[in-house]
Amino acid sequence: MSGEQWSQDLTMATTLTLPEPDTYMCTGIPVRQGISHVFSFDVIGGEHIHHLILNVCRQPFKPSGAWECKSHGGACSNGQSVIVWAWALNAPAFTLPEGVGFEVGRDSSKYFVVQIHYKNPAPLGLGATTGVRFVSKAGRPRLYAGMLLNVGIGFNIPPNTPNTPVILRCNYNLARTINLFHFRVHAHSLGAMVSGMHRKAGSAEEVVIARRTPQKPQQFNSMQTALLEQGDSLSVKCEYDSSARSTWTGCGAESRLEMCNLYVMFYSEQPPTDMVLCVGENNTQVDYFDSGARDNVPPDRYTQELITMAEGASQSLQQLQEWRLPPSISLLQVTGVAHNSLNVVYLFHRGSRIWGPNNPIFDSQHTVLPGTKPVAENCITMLDGLTGSHLGSWGAGFFYLPHGAHIDYLDNLWLTDVGAHQVHKFSPHSHQLLMSLGTNKQPGQGHSHFCKPTDVVVTSDSNIVVSDGYCNSRLAVFQPDGRFHVEVHLGQGVLPHSLALDLKHNIVFVADRENGRLLKVVAGGTGEVTEIKPVNPVPAHRKFAVAQAGGLLFDLRIDPSGPSQLFANSLSQGFKHYIPLGANSPVREAFWHDIDIKISRLPQQNKLRGVMAELYVVGMEYGTNIASVRKYMHMFTMGEKQV
Numbered sequence: 001m002s003g004e005q006w007s008q009d010l011t012m013a014t015t016l017t018l019p020e021p022d023t024y025m026c027t028g029i030p031v032r033q034g035i036s037h038v039f040s041f042d043v044i045g046g047e048h049i050h051h052l053i054l055n056v057c058r059q060p061f062k063p064s065g066a067w068e069c070k071s072h073g074g075a076c077s078n079g080q081s082v083i084v085w086a087w088a089l090n091a092p093a094f095t096l097p098e099g100v101g102f103e104v105g106r107d108s109s110k111y112f113v114v115q116i117h118y119k120n121p122a123p124l125g126l127g128a129t130t131g132v133r134f135v136s137k138a139g140r141p142r143l144y145a146g147m148l149l150n151v152g153i154g155f156n157i158p159p160n161t162p163n164t165p166v167i168l169r170c171n172y173n174l175a176r177t178i179n180l181f182h183f184r185v186h187a188h189s190l191g192a193m194v195s196g197m198h199r200k201a202g203s204a205e206e207v208v209i210a211r212r213t214p215q216k217p218q219q220f221n222s223m224q225t226a227l228l229e230q231g232d233s234l235s236v237k238c239e240y241d242s243s244a245r246s247t248w249t250g251c252g253a254e255s256r257l258e259m260c261n262l263y264v265m266f267y268s269e270q271p272p273t274d275m276v277l278c279v280g281e282n283n284t285q286v287d288y289f290d291s292g293a294r295d296n297v298p299p300d301r302y303t304q305e306l307i308t309m310a311e312g313a314s315q316s317l318q319q320l321q322e323w324r325l326p327p328s329i330s331l332l333q334v335t336g337v338a339h340n341s342l343n344v345v346y347l348f349h350r351g352s353r354i355w356g357p358n359n360p361i362f363d364s365q366h367t368v369l370p371g372t373k374p375v376a377e378n379c380i381t382m383l384d385g386l387t388g389s390h391l392g393s394w395g396a397g398f399f400y401l402p403h404g405a406h407i408d409y410l411d412n413l414w415l416t417d418v419g420a421h422q423v424h425k426f427s428p429h430s431h432q433l434l435m436s437l438g439t440n441k442q443p444g445q446g447h448s449h450f451c452k453p454t455d456v457v458v459t460s461d462s463n464i465v466v467s468d469g470y471c472n473s474r475l476a477v478f479q480p481d482g483r484f485h486v487e488v489h490l491g492q493g494v495l496p497h498s499l500a501l502d503l504k505h506n507i508v509f510v511a512d513r514e515n516g517r518l519l520k521v522v523a524g525g526t527g528e529v530t531e532i533k534p535v536n537p538v539p540a541h542r543k544f545a546v547a548q549a550g551g552l553l554f555d556l557r558i559d560p561s562g563p564s565q566l567f568a569n570s571l572s573q574g575f576k577h578y579i580p581l582g583a584n585s586p587v588r589e590a591f592w593h594d595i596d597i598k599i600s601r602l603p604q605q606n607k608l609r610g611v612m613a614e615l616y617v618v619g620m621e622y623g624t625n626i627a628s629v630r631k632y633m634h635m636f637t638m639g640e641k642q643v
Contacts, residue, residue, distance in 0.1 A: 004138040006032070010054070010114045011044055011131030012066055022050075022254040026069035027131075028060035028113035037101030037141040038134050041085040042093035045130035050119040050255055051088035051186065051218070054132050055081035056102070056109040061462075061480065074410070074462060074480075075113040082109065082275040083147045085132070086184055086263055091219035097181075100267050101141035108274075119255050145265055146178065146272035148228075148288070150196075150236045152260030154281040157190060157240045157249040166238045166260050169285045170278035177229045178266040178276075182220040183210040186261035190240040190249060191215065196262050201231030210262065220265060228266070233285075234278075236262045252341050331381065334618040334629065336405030336415070337596045340428065343385035345596075345616055347629065348405040348415055351377030351396075361401055361419060366443040366451055366471055368400055368419050375399050380415075380431075385614075388631070394431055400441070404455030404467075409503060416466070418452040423466050435482055437466065445472055447484035457501040457508060465508050467496035475508065475521060488521055490529055500548040509553060511546040518546060518555055545595045547615070554615065556595050 010029055043052060057076030061067060068074070075081045084102040085094065103109070114132050152168045185194035196210035209226045228234065238260035242249060250257050266272075280286035333355065336348030353375050355361050363369055378393035379402050400419025407413055411428035422438035443451040451471030458464055462480035475488040475496065490496055490510065497513035509532070510519040518532040532553070545556040596616045617630045 005135060007133060007135045008112075009044065009131060009133050010112055011129045012116065022256075023118045024069050024074070024115060024253070025066050025118065026061060026075050026113055026115045027066040028062075028075075028111045031056070031104045031110050031112060032136065033105070034138065035103065035105040035140055036136045036138050037103045037145075038084060038136045039101040039141070039145075040093070040095040040135035041087075042133045043087045043091070043131075044133055045128060046087070046090060048118065048128055048130050049087075050117040052086065052117070052132060053083055053115045054085040054134065055083055055113045055115065056104050057081045057111055057113060058108050060111050060113050069115055075115050076111075077461075081113065083149065083263070084145075085134070085220075086186070086218075087132075088186060088218035089214075089216065091217040094220050095135075096145060096265075099142035100145050101137065101143075102145045103140055103271050104136070106271075117253075117255075140271075143267040143269065144271040145267050146276065148178070148180070148234075148264040148266055148276040149278070150234065150262040150264070151277070151279045152236065152238060152282060153251055153279060155251050155258075155260070157242050157258060159242055159246050159248055162241050162243045163192070164240045164242065166240070166282045167235060168260070168278070168280050168282070169233055169235045170280070171285060171287045172228050172232045172234065173230060173287050174276070174290070175230060176268060176270065176272075177227060178268050178272075180209065180226045180228055180264050180266050181223060182265040183212075183223050184218060184220045184263040185210070185212050185214045186218055186259055186263070187214040187238055187240070188255055188258050190242050190245065190258055191238060191260075192241045193237075193239045194260070194262055195237045195239075196264065197235040197237070198226050198228070199233045199235070201229065206235060210264070220263070234264070236260065250342060257341075331629075335403050337616045337618045337629075338405040338407040338413070339385055339596055339616065340407045340411045340413075342411075344391060345383045345385045346405055346407070346413060347381040347383065347618060348402045349379055349381065350399075350402050351375040351379055353401065355401060366421075368441055372400065372419070375402070380413075383629075385616075385631075388629075403453070404498065406456050406458065406499070408458035408462075409460065412458070414456045414458065414464075416453045416456055416469075418454065418470065421450045421452060423450070423453055423456050423464075437464070437478060437482060443471065450476065454495075454497050455499040457499045459501065459506045459508075460503050461506065465499065465501075467499050467510065470495060475510070488529065490519065494519075497543070498545040500546040500553065502548055509546050509548055511543040511555060513542050513544055516543050516557070518543065518553070547595045554595060556617070 008029070010027065012025060012027055041054065043049065055075045059077040061069060061074055061077050104112075112134075116130055150168060150170055152166045155166045157164045183196060187194060191214040193211065193213050195208055197206035198209045199206045209223055210221075212221060240249075240258060251259065253259070274290040276288050276290060278286055278288045331347065331349050332352065334347050334349040337345065339345045361368055361372065374397050377396055379395040379399045381393045382391040383389065384391055399415070399417050401417060402415065403418045404416040405413070412434065413426040413428070413431070415424050415426070416422075417424065420438070420440050421443045422436055422440060424433060425435040426432065427434055438450040438453065439448055442449060445451065450466065450468045453466050453469040455467045456464060463485065464478040464480070464482070466476045466478070468474050468476050473490050473492065473494045473496065475490065477485045477487065479485050490512070494515065495513045496510045498511040500509040501507070502509070506522065508521045510521065512519055520530045520532055522528065542558045543555050544558055547554045595618075614631060
């Protein structure tokens with residue numbers, strides 16, 4: 001009945017136990033049948049919560065219960081959620097102005113999903129209910145509310161510095177005009193002030209329309225209504241005070257890291273199709289886009305700059321450093337390398353186990369030989385990505401024959417074990433085993449078996465892609481909860497030895513080792529497999545590894561009669577541009593097996609404009625099987641900055 005209104009509680013189970021610090025949990029309920037709009041919100045159990053976000057979506061990530069969801073993409077099954085309210089730091093209840101509301105009940109908004117960030121790892125106990133209470137009204141609102149979200153990423157805050165600014169300019173090139181009327185800021189403990197500045201098209205003047213310290217209750221605050229039209233821009237400035245902190249602070253979802261978020265509510269006479277997003281690095285200009293229009297998102301300025309720099313770059317690769325580990329750490333065959341958002345580098349290695357022509361591991365049916373036990377030594381070694389210093393080791397007595405390593409966008413660690421024919425997922429900090437795919441020590445095909453899986457990547461919608469492997473010549477794709485989804489056959493004779501992922505477009509790159517090719521597969525698409533062919537081809541050799549970042553695709557090649565070679569392919573113009581890097585280096589002293597890449601902008605104090613690619617290369621020395629771990633860098637520059 002039109003005008004009817006009702007209240008609903010969306011809460012977590014009172015017995016919820018949190019596995020580790022900074023756990024993000026989600027749960028959902030269906031929207032009441034028919035079109036309605038939600039207009040009033042309040043938190044439940046706020047004393048247990050770091051922050052809370054209420055989303056609407058077509059389908060929740062899981063149909064029932066609660067699940068971990070350390071990103072907005074983890075709230076909904078298609079990764080496309082629309083935020084309708086957010087809360088932190090004892091913010092009061094919030095009610096929209098009369099006649100304004102978030103419409104729900106359409107195909108794209110059939111469920112409410114709440115995401116709660118719990119700071120401390122402890123059981124909440126009976127009676128400690130946490131969640132959100134919201135009020136809805138039947139029918140459409142007079143004015144449709146929407147959310148515009150500005151997110152700064154990829155920044156670092158130096159220690160002992162009273163004011164470090166992070167600035168992001170967002171260009172509004174969408175056709176519809178919207179009215180901005182409420183804002184909310186979000187940062188963590190170092191955040192001193194967050195501001196929003198509006199600039200009209202053709203004007204040089206920026207007008208401050210939002211300004212608040214994130215150390216006060218992080219509520220939605222009223223603002224003087226601003227009309228945002230096509231051609232306008234909205235700049236976000238986050239200021240941080242690290243005077244009392246002696247270490248560098250990175251950007252991330254954990255409470256010990258920092259965030260730079262500005263939420264702006266808007267209203268219009270037409271219902272918005274999706275949330276409007278602007279995501280970019282410090283001192284960049286990027287365009288707003290509708291969160292649901294992934295295929296129509298224009299390449300961001302950062303990627304375009306990187307491609308331009310790559311195409312004009314010199315042909316050299318500099319070895320930055322070689323890490324020598326303490327004698328007490330025994331590393332032989334290092335087969336995988338990956339780094340997380342905190343610049344921790346994970347080495348995946350085989351301890352004292354050697355696999356080679358003179359050291360057979362498998363019988364003719366690809367099963368490990370009778371009597372073979374898991375590697376007794378720790379198989380995971382963690383290093384500081386800046387200094388190479390040893391941070392710890394773990395994983396003894398679990399793996400049979402380590403191979404590939406991958407860290408997903410939530411910092412979960414994924415490892416493949418070709419001896420056990422399995423893929424394992426471990427949590428970011430406590431390194432708890434969260435999931436295993438495949439059947440232990442049983443090679444095979446189909447939905448529940450692998451045959452020597454070599455690598456794994458996780459897409460932005462949390463699907464799991466496994467290269468399977470030495471026997472099956474396929475990619476096996478699994479849903480986020482581990483259920484089999486689909487397989488992609490790569491062709492007879494293909495050995496998919498390594499995978500890389502373009503996270504933004506969910507494109508998987510495959511190193512076809514024996515045929516010396518790079519293959520491209522669109523995850524979740526038609527499964528079509530295409531070969532990436534360079535304009536200026538070089539001898540193929542064997543492609544052992546592939547890594548992708550910021551518009552560049554690196555591949556590692558082994559020439560049995562010469563030096564190992566590292567090449568970079570520019571992804572512009574349909575993958576046609578080709579650049580060799582370090583064609584004569586590293587020298588033929590090591591058998592390289594895997595690479596990982598980190599892309600970062602040159603420091604602001606550097607006179608040159610550009611970015612730096614840091615590459616971690618791991619393998620083993622010829623004839624000794626002793627591990628070699630190196631860090632290389634290459635700087636792509638566009639000349640000196642204008643003063």
